[in-house]
Amino acid sequence: MNEHSLKPVIEARCLSKWFGEVVALNNLTVSIDPGVTGVLGPNGAGKSTFIKLALGLYAPSRGEIRVLGEPPRNNYRVLSRIGWCPEVDHFYDHISGFEFVYWLCRYWGMSPRAAETAAERACEMVRITDRMDDPVDEYSKGMRQRIKIAQALALSPELIFLDEPMNGLDPRSREEMYALIRELGNRGISVLVSSHILYEIERITDNVVLLIGGALIAQGRVREIRELIDRYPHTIQVLSDQPALLAKRFAGEPGVFAVETKGSAVTIRTLTPDSCYDALNALAAESPDWVRSIECVDNNLQAVFDYLTRKNAL
């Protein structure tokens, strides 16, 4: 464990970035500790902008960002310790996968022989050795994704940014990717993975940063984020033999703002889930046919994410 491992790998303070009139990131203050962290958010949430600010590709419009303790823009000390796999495929023309990784290693300052070794090993790591001498133009989407990851891994960085790395991968490759990222984390490499699919992040890490509309919605462990539900309308689904009566019973309750019935299912949306659960439990004790089962449909992170996304979209 080196001196940096105890400090946050990324610190943003009042960070904003806008392009003309479009605000991509709005007053973001966040601190990301070493380890594997997922940056979640729908398209346009500001994930890629945040990563590009952390990479120094963008200069903050306001506020500041520090990566490994220093501002990253044009900072060669920081850049020598990080790797990046971009979301979109960008390659040189007429170049093989191996050459792509090789030249990017050379730009890092490696000798030709060291770059060759590093490129070969990186290609091996992402299992593309047998096709590494083929032109990138002939690669499938998944193979392009792998070669992009290879160039990020080739230099054994301390911090790796993976922008939507699962895009275009087949199910087997995705599983391998999950395992690889977890393995990187186990080896002490800090990894920042962006995704708009919560399931992917859940497979990789418990640490998440939730961005929506360029703002930080939540940060912490999945469990902690789930507790945010208590601050927002909570969705409870009740199976009942008397759905109409149950719906009528809860329609006027304080904190309940929506009740829907569909067959025997009653969906209650409430801002006061605790009192709602108390009332349902009491009702279940008095009249079991009114409440056959209670299910919190927000129990999955995807639901939280969907909810928060929906709420912010409105």
Add this chain to the structure above:
Amino acid sequence: MSPNNTAEPDILWAQRGAIQPGLLQQFRASVAHSFIIMTRRRRFALAAALTFLPALVPIMESFFGRSVYALMASELFTRLAEKLYIDLLSPLLGLFFATMLIAEDVELRTINYILTRPIRRGIWVLGRFTAFLLAAAPILLVSLAITAVACSVERQGFVLSNFTDLKLFFHYVAVQTIALAAYGAFSLFLGALTKRPIVYGVLLIYGWQRVAAFVPGVVDFLTIQKYIDGLKPVLATQRNLVEIQTALGTFQREVFAVGAVKALVVLLVLIGLFLGASALSLRTREFGGDKTAGS
């Protein structure tokens, strides 16, 4: 992706901290990569073929120009070296190759890989520029040499074994190389700064420079051509006298000549400025977005 295979990654991770980015290695990487990219393009072969075309002129002329009007070998060589190689082909090769040295990375967005590497922007730009010179200068040199040989065959007044003529040849080689460097640096700068560097390059090099040469006053000091002319051998007496033919008559304008040393210094300063500005542009511009290419 084989996380279970711990042997390879262990070796890989063991490298961490052992590699210190070396400036010389980075420069060499930039030169070699750029050179390979350039020479793999079809347009490289096309440009090379175009560059060799002037060598046909003395050969054709020796076949069809046997008359009292036939040019002397030295005159023919001087005309070809100045008008075709220095004034036309040097900027053309600059536009062909140097405009794309940075602009192509911006267009393909591979620039982001470079900018997230710990390579100094100036080193990268200098490497690309050097690769351009290494690719383009030999083509021009060989073509000029062939032209010189072709001029001296079956003619009088220009023999490469003669010391004076050889000196003249090398003088033109040097001027041509400096012209190539100056136009290359300018084209590279346009590529780093604008979205359509070739269009701007054609307008400025073949448009503005021609216009400025005829505008009275000292406007022509704002052209690269002015200083390149200052480096040319003092052979043609009319070089510093510009004739403008109009419907009203023929006018002449006085041209303020620039000494060779001053011209060389100015050109070297310009090359440095263009390269420096290109590197600065890489430091200050943002290339991360999908709509930033060349914007």
